[in-house]
Amino acid sequence: MTIADVVALDVVARGEPEVLSDCRWADEIRWVHVGDVADLSALLRGGELLLTTGAPLRRAPKSYLRGLADAGALGVVVELGASLRSVPASVAATARNLNLALVVLHQPIKFVEVTETVHRRIVAEQYDEVAFDRRVHEVFTELSMKRASVPGIVDAAARMLDEPVVLEDLTHQALAVSASGRAAAALLEDWERRSRLVPPGGDEQWVVTSVGPRTEEWGRLIVPSRPADTARARRVLERASAALALHRMIERDRSGLHQQAQSGLIDDIVRGRITDDAEAAARAHALGLRKAARYLPVTVRVDRTSDDTDPVATQRRNVELLDTVAHTVNAAGHTALFAIRRDGEIGAVLSLSSGRAGTEEKALTALGDVVGQRIRQAHGVAAVVAVGPPGGDVVDAVGGLAEAAHVAEVAIGMGPSTHGRSYFRASDVRLRGLLSLLREDPRVQSFAETELRALLTSPDTAQPSNLTVLREFLAASGNKAALAQRLHISRPSLYKRLAAIERTLGVDLDDAESMTSLHVALLVHDGRRAAPSVVGSAI
Template sequence: MAEVVALPVVQRGNPEVLSRCRWHEPIRWVHVSDLADLSTLLQGGELVLTTGVALAREPRTYLSGLAEAGAVGVIVEVGTEVSTLPSQTGATAEELGLALVVLHRRVRFVEVTEAVHRKLVAEQYDEVAFDRRVHETFTELSMKRASINGIVDAAARMLAEPVVLEDLSHQAIAASATIPADLLDDWERRSRRSPAGAHAEPWAVTGVGPRSQEWGRLVVPRAPSEPTRARMVLERAAAALAMHRMIEQDRTGLQHQAQSGLIDDVLRGRITDERDVAARAQALGLRRAAGYVPVTVRAARPRMPTDPVADHRRNIALLDTVAHTVNAGGHSALFSLQGDGEVGAVLALKDSRGHGAEKAFTKLGVTLREEVRRVDGSESVLAVGSPAEQVTDAVAALAESAHVAEVALAMPTGGRAYFRASDVRLRGLVTLLREDDRLQRFAETELKAVLDNDSEATPDHLTVLREYLRLAGNKAALAERLHMSRPALYKRLAAIRTALGVDLDDGESMTSLHVALMILDARGVGARR
């Protein structure tokens, strides 16, 4: 009614509004008639145009008949057949829930019907075209096996509204790319009270999955500008998501996919604003914390490729094991499969104050090793990177923890629960590269003379040299450790110096010999006595 009265052709009739009931409800059609009883001609949703003869004679009877037939309202022209309407006509229309407008100047009703019907047809055509575009878009996305984020983003673009996919525990597992961060704040609490509750959010919500087996909800987290279109797009997007899950049902869980997707978006620079990243991370279950720690769990896997399907299942089992262990310890994290046998995570510790972090990592490392061995049957290491105040910085630092994990897995753990960069250093790098032929040749060239001079009767040259370098050339401490007299030690060192042909007190020589010994130790050559 509001749009009809605003039309120029109606405005020329100097309209007076006597009742604004149903003012913003849609009109299905326009009907022109002066009959006293239109109940058999109307189907509901019509606007009636009349010169007012029947209305002026019996206002209540006439308006009651229209109300019972489902009409939206009446526009009556006075001055031609009827000079005026009874004084209570407007009040009667309001009582019956009908819109009533009086035109004080003559207009051609055919022009009104043409204008309204043209507008109705145009809107109906727009709706049909929009419906076809929605259908084609989500059909194509399903055919191309688009990702969850791709489907959610498509829905958001069609509606020009933010869209969120949540699971049954009200965790936001996917959100459209341009969603404002404040719409994800305190997501779980706000979602639980929508659409029911005394303080329900004015959201558009559609369930995802079969009616009796829904596994999530698609949400426009504010009042949509076009509710009908929002409902239609969400329903089609929900169907595409249900199809996606049917296809991907043997893959990792939705939440892990969403967490991995967020980490990948940050690493690839698709999302750079910390507030947006933090809001999404918290909606995915990462608790707010003073600092976030990048960690990597690496499991030993055979170098030769095996069955790809079996490998994928092992990786999913590893991811689930790591996530379950971290969450069972009271911590929260974002998890991502970074490669075969490798899980990266951004961790928010339950207690990071004082020595709480060290205790937490020790306990977590021991538990993870036991659980991975039980589930995966392989040995594993936990590598811890440098903590960061922002989630984006912690995600970027996953490369550091991944390097530490790779090196640590190649080293003897020595019962260590977890590793930091300071624990691997040069020995870790050497261990990682121990199979390199060039490294092996270097070690053999540096130490060939002492490797060939091995005496069973006395401490061998290799042992003396190793302890000498470990003590940074402190001869007094070396004699005490080897239980040798100083003259005997000096004689032994002189023999080693002569055999190697280098100055054992020279800093570069000591470094070179120490690296060569690390290479031998990493390969188990010249085992320590």
């Protein structure tokens, strides 16, 4: 409570207070003390408001007031009566010179009611502050123990303060924001410029706390509005900052905070936690995605057949792959949101550079070539780039990642036939794409087994195998001369091999329907053998 708050109390108002000096009027008082002793300096600790009947002021007003000022008292409330009927103007002037508040009461009041009321308020407020600080400590300690996510820590701070909270990096890109929907979109509008105008310690409108050890700060935690209680807001942000710094230390070897934020945004959209286009766009642009008329869902998939079961090694390998893709895209002048979707697969929402000459197709071709080249150089594996249907907003583009992932999965299973292609769309995988979607269907599997069972179960020691001869025969559209040349065998030998295959399967290889059925069965068979297994999940 301040001196102004005390004077405004009903119990004090009944004494008809008159303010002779309003010094220290807005200062918070530590306690209220009652006494008529001439020298109270030994009884005071500073910050008190004194209630008196005025006897000391009548005898030696200047020395009395000077003693109170030296002891750190904030002011005096004097009840006029038998001891003191009025306060001379010189006494009021002395109080102002000593920076003391001076109030006189023209009617008697019960000082005990004043002290009870004020002390009850002070103790209650102190207890409330202690309880609040304890709750803050418990909440963030529990979040740290549970290794909560960065958005989880930011959301906890926002709930405690009932205010929006934003975490940004040193380039003023918003990594996490507690608001949602249209509120988040409005909050993040022109965020980088607005944030740069705010000094490191905040200003009258924003409360700002650095995140990270001193001299090694890596971000700022911000309440971008004037909170109801600035002191509380600062304490909460400081505790949240400590939790974020601890989280950063734990997660340092896994992936960068900025990348976690991008992955988290994509995952929130995929899982339906964010459906508002404006909010998704605001968050994406705050994370560095350039505004564009349309965005492209892109999947980069590598040809990985590792049997490594160590999840830490797998995660590190995928983070390195993501870094390669992200650096390559950014170096080409484009921007994107990136996420590890599963082992060996990177999903991205791409905004092509508008300043690059040429069409979208040329830009994708150039990007696909350089991505494949960099992955081969850095990781020693082949890769394919697949592009899904473009979206007019970020939410639609994220939705197209499923199709892009499917196209990439089919393309990587096509083996050498993918060589020379910069990127794939759904139209490039055609029948293989359809069969890839249906390969888990028992009816499709049964069809393939029925068509090929006799050939798969019969002894076959020839080189190349009958299955390989059949596959190449169908790929050559039945052109036997071209097939003999490709397999480096004579035509008579090839004719005998094809006749043996016909007898084994009981079909006529010159019949168009038989060729189609066998071709589909082989695509199903080969697709299931080449299908990659899902090892990880979105970060």
